[in-house]
Amino acid sequence: MFEKNEILNWNENNWKKKAFVNFTEDLTGKNPKFPCIFGTSGYQKNELRFDFFQSIDIESIKLLGQSLIEYLKIAKKLGSYTSFVAFFNIETNKDVEEYEKDFWRVLNMLHRIDESPWPEDISKDTNNPQWEFSFGGEPIFVVCNTPAHKLRKSRSASTFMITFQPRWVFDEIGLLTPKGEKSKKVVRELLKKYDDISEYPYLGSYGDPENKEWLQYFISETNEVSNIEKCPFHQMLNQNSMELEQVKYVSGKNISLEQAVFELLPETGSVEVQRDTPLREHKTHTHPTNETLLIIEGEITFYAENQKISCKSGDRILLPANTKHSSIAGPNGCLYIIALEFVDPKIEKTKEKVGAAL
Template structure:
């Protein structure tokens, strides 16, 4: 982990110094002015910290995890505008889609090697407005910049780059205050002048109903987003729970039937809509496939693996194949969607090998 004055002392032909200078040029540019005024202020006040990684293989991500952990322990001493910026020395000619896949793979790998438990007050459902990526016990807003971003210059960089900003930073700078709303408008106005494409339609504020933080992590070059419900990180968390062979409960906000069906429909498999009358009981049974149940309306209590799990609208239960479970609907009955995913023995074996590695 480095400060900017240390990096400036390095040799001119060092790739690390080269990408840093390009980054510094963007943040200090006056015409057009860089839209993230908080990041620019943090840079000027030496509150940002940096590190550099030779690639994106597992060893590099382990080094990233180590550096990020060090940063998080000291972050509050750096100031209210602090962020941790990670630069990666990889191919700069990849497509937007390739960089997006790499970005989510980095977050997945960080999660796999994270030694701290997921904070209990942060939901694991990425479509919950209070979801945020977490590492080292800290919620972190994450931003990716790539060389493939041309029109959306606010997300452009000379190399693949990820910025990690602790969630508490936004509280410190008062984004939820009247003064914070003023700065948010300033940032949006600057974005309209900086980018060569209209404003991204899914910019939102943490915690607002309907906001999805993950949609702001990797912003593409186009505003035409085909599926805003299937987050790669959420799919990974679901598979992780299934591979662990344990029942998983994810708390969430209210959801309507149409969006639930679209979100849960697997690539290979089906969904069914189930309505239980008040106090309808399903006796103990199992299923040969993995199941995800997303509650639409009402309440239901599941019993599985010595757990009693009470669910309401927006909550979901992940049931690995073969799990013994039962349920009873609440006094108002329950409406829910069940996703049944068919996994061939060959695919199951492949996924188990990939997860193990």
């Protein structure tokens, strides 16, 4: 975790320094003026803290969780305009919808690794006006910026970026007071000048009966929401459904072709047997359905969601529908089974043994 002066003094001309310089230029620009006057004040007062992450895989999210905990311990000492800003070194050529999936994946992984209980005074129902994302026992307002945002410049950044702001900050700066209402009006006026799109219709105040807080976390390039009743975080609170939202690797033991077929074979249906010759490469592509790949012989390396996953006999990969991925077989080739569904031994009932089935 870093403060601005540390980063500005870095000599390295790497992605971290570049991302931060672009962030600084956006936040402190005068023509037009950045709409979030609270964030600008926090930057000027050196109340913001920052960190950088190479990916959005589980290991990077664990590091993010550690930084967030460190930040939350000192946040109140930093001041009333404090926030924690996380920069991620992932692809910069995705579209808004892809970044939105990345954003909710990050929040859900954070939730999975959170060792603190959900705050008692914060609703777990995402459609409740009293709901707020929480981590480390602290309710936190979250904002995502991406390189894909062009019209909504207030949500644009040179790299994938997430800002975490403790809920108590809004109380301390008095957003529900007459002064706070005046400040919100100033922000709205600045937004009109800053963005090349009309005001987002779901901007609201926490606790208002008609407000759904999650709708403000990730705002798209349009003023439409595909399903206003189903928050992506709410859908992933269930363990089984969470597993379906991200690529998963499951290590296993050597397995025969017969065992693999019976393990993945559905009650009614079929599986596919695939053989790749040595070093056979499958270029980046997607599938419209969920898939499980169970390795039988040889080795294969998958590349998906900024992860490199090496598999051998008995290992399996769970690929959610529409996940961009590629692969390359090992020096001896690879034989594997493909099932058009998720078959995870950790969450599925164990199949009958091959001998019993025969």
